[in-house]
Amino acid sequence: MNIQKVISGFFFILAMTTNFGFFYGNPANIEYHSGYELFAAIVVNLIATILKLGDKTQLGSVLLATSLVADIQLVGAATVWALAVYVFGGLDLEATVAIISMSGGALLANIVSVLLFIGDTLKSKR
Amino acid sequence: MESNSVWIIIHRMRIPLLVIIITFAISILGLTLIPGQDDKGNPYYMTFFDAFYFVSYMATTIGFGEAPYTFTYPQRLWVSACIYLTVIGWFYGIGNIVALIQDKKLARELSIARFRSKVRKLGEPFIIVLGYNNVTKEIINRLSNEGIRTVVVDKDEEKVEEIELENFIPEVPAIAADTTKPHTLKLAGIHQKNCQGVVVLFEDDIKNAKIALMCKLLNKRIDIIVKSTTKENTEHLRNIGIRHIENPFKIISDRLYFEIAAPYIWLLEMWIFGHILRIRKREFLPKGKYIICGAGRMGKALAEGLERAGIEYVFVDINSEEYKQRKQSAIYGDGEDIKILLQAGITEASCIIAATKDDMINLTILSTAKKLNPAIYTIGRENALEDISIFKSARIDKIYILERILAKYTYNFIARPLANKFIRLIHQKDNRWAMNTVGKLSATIGQNPLLFEITITEESAYALTKELQKGTKITLEVLKRSRANWRKKNKILFLLYENQEGERRTTLLMPEDSIEVKVGCSLLIACDEEAKEDFEYIINNYYELYYVLTGQEQTVGLVGQLLPKSA
Numbered sequence: 001m002n003i004q005k006v007i008s009g010f011f012f013i014l015a016m017t018t019n020f021g022f023f024y025g026n027p028a029n030i031e032y033h034s035g036y037e038l039f040a041a042i043v044v045n046l047i048a049t050i051l052k053l054g055d056k057t058q059l060g061s062v063l064l065a066t067s068l069v070a071d072i073q074l075v076g077a078a079t080v081w082a083l084a085v086y087v088f089g090g091l092d093l094e095a096t097v098a099i100i101s102m103s104g105g106a107l108l109a110n111i112v113s114v115l116l117f118i119g120d121t122l123k124s125k126r
Numbered sequence: 127m128e129s130n131s132v133w134i135i136i137h138r139m140r141i142p143l144l145v146i147i148i149t150f151a152i153s154i155l156g157l158t159l160i161p162g163q164d165d166k167g168n169p170y171y172m173t174f175f176d177a178f179y180f181v182s183y184m185a186t187t188i189g190f191g192e193a194p195y196t197f198t199y200p201q202r203l204w205v206s207a208c209i210y211l212t213v214i215g216w217f218y219g220i221g222n223i224v225a226l227i228q229d230k231k232l233a234r235e236l237s238i239a240r241f242r243s244k245v246r247k248l249g250e251p252f253i254i255v256l257g258y259n260n261v262t263k264e265i266i267n268r269l270s271n272e273g274i275r276t277v278v279v280d281k282d283e284e285k286v287e288e289i290e291l292e293n294f295i296p297e298v299p300a301i302a303a304d305t306t307k308p309h310t311l312k313l314a315g316i317h318q319k320n321c322q323g324v325v326v327l328f329e330d331d332i333k334n335a336k337i338a339l340m341c342k343l344l345n346k347r348i349d350i351i352v353k354s355t356t357k358e359n360t361e362h363l364r365n366i367g368i369r370h371i372e373n374p375f376k377i378i379s380d381r382l383y384f385e386i387a388a389p390y391i392w393l394l395e396m397w398i399f400g401h402i403l404r405i406r407k408r409e410f411l412p413k414g415k416y417i418i419c420g421a422g423r424m425g426k427a428l429a430e431g432l433e434r435a436g437i438e439y440v441f442v443d444i445n446s447e448e449y450k451q452r453k454q455s456a457i458y459g460d461g462e463d464i465k466i467l468l469q470a471g472i473t474e475a476s477c478i479i480a481a482t483k484d485d486m487i488n489l490t491i492l493s494t495a496k497k498l499n500p501a502i503y504t505i506g507r508e509n510a511l512e513d514i515s516i517f518k519s520a521r522i523d524k525i526y527i528l529e530r531i532l533a534k535y536t537y538n539f540i541a542r543p544l545a546n547k548f549i550r551l552i553h554q555k556d557n558r559w560a561m562n563t564v565g566k567l568s569a570t571i572g573q574n575p576l577l578f579e580i581t582i583t584e585e586s587a588y589a590l591t592k593e594l595q596k597g598t599k600i601t602l603e604v605l606k607r608s609r610a611n612w613r614k615k616n617k618i619l620f621l622l623y624e625n626q627e628g629e630r631r632t633t634l635l636m637p638e639d640s641i642e643v644k645v646g647c648s649l650l651i652a653c654d655e656e657a658k659e660d661f662e663y664i665i666n667n668y669y670e671l672y673y674v675l676t677g678q679e680q681t682v683g684l685v686g687q688l689l690p691k692s693a
Contacts (some may be wrong), residue, residue: 043151051143054137082175
């Protein structure tokens, strides 16, 4: 067992699951989506990104790219939320849908990342 | 991302970034969970944005105060914990960045990256010079004057700094790296299209051979100029196909031989290197008995030259290192030394050569010799280029500086290939031929002719190439004509003509006037200032060429056709 693999695998998959937890539910109703869940998703995604830094291989670069995509989308979602509440005076339907769909995009990137990670692990002989 | 510097930064920043993210996350989460009180006393929870905003300025110690409302005690309790958590995390991150800036490994990677980009940006042809010292410095200076760029690799960091302080114009990219590694040579651009050659002039023959072989394997096309002082090593280098091998001792040996046996060949060679076209009286070497002090590589090479010239000589074996050890002094000439010199026959000898590795010993040998025999001709070897003035003021008749000779030959090979060939060819001629040539040169041009070489191409000789491509036959004689009056000749002489046609290469020493100029042929030319200007006008300007060809002005356009033609 490789302790480094355990840690990185843990964060990659946790990034995906927290992302899913936020995304799941009626996209038109913000009540079904917890802000804490989004916060957790962002933090875990950032940590996953840092863990992916510094891997010079081809696979490492693609993994890093997926993580960066997820980061941008999740931070984007949080920014839209903050803007809607504090600048445009309340969360309307459009903003809600935008937040959820952005997190959906991030989820897709996270799924790709996890798939790549699993594929690489299966290929490894050790 | 091919540069290693980026990876070093990323790698070193991982942990600090992780620490910052985690401490921020904990603080933000805590703040959103702890209930607060707004200005009207109602309970309220901080939003993520409020918490993020607050933690951002708290962690960076900017501290705008408690926002959006004054904190309650539970909040303050949490914040005081957070302050220590985040501020420490933040400073740890900053500290890491500062350490990174001072990191030697990173600085090295950055300097490599800078060097690489400088080498890549070189548009002109360039030469890689390995090792920076007095010899290569002179080569670099001379090449810079010719517009040939250089790239320097030296294993010593200090030397590289010296180059930076030297402020060569144009800039000479330099890097400190192990010159015996292929990686270093690749870094210096040996694979680049405009890399023309590598100069390898280290003291150590084996090192030179190793590097030369490596260069040959890395890039077959380039010229490799390598120093080799022994026969076996030279043989070995020739076998791997290296054309230009420099042996400073062989050069010295040849020089001494020609100076005695064929002084005019020597004069022609020296003239190529910048000597005036006349042998000064004190430059004629005596033909009596010679004493060579120091039987090292230099001494043996000189002896070889003397033997070829049929001159009698004796060795006085002085090993400079051993001498200094034994006598605890670098001043030659105590009672014992004088006895040795007298035994060697200093009183009836006509010339003494001090050829040891130590300048001080060389100087004192010669001054002692002069005391014993005031009429003796003195030749000294000078090792360090810096204190040349001492030697000059010591009134030594002739000074050999190996380093300078090496530098001049290398420069010649790179920048003036025809002049180099000319020297090789005249070595096969006899003294009378050389004397006639010198006579011809000084009769036509004077005692200080300019020397330059040119290859006839569209770039260097536009009008001439166009005219030749039309099928016009132009002889060398035409190129000698004056721009002012086509029937008169300029002060110009062609020394060497070379033309490559397919496999056949024609090389003519002192070509006849009737030789036809071809596109792509190269010429070595001696002339005066005015003739050079005329020559360059004639080959580049169509109207001037037309005039010297026909003696008539070329008429152009409407104005030309309307005006009456005049001769």
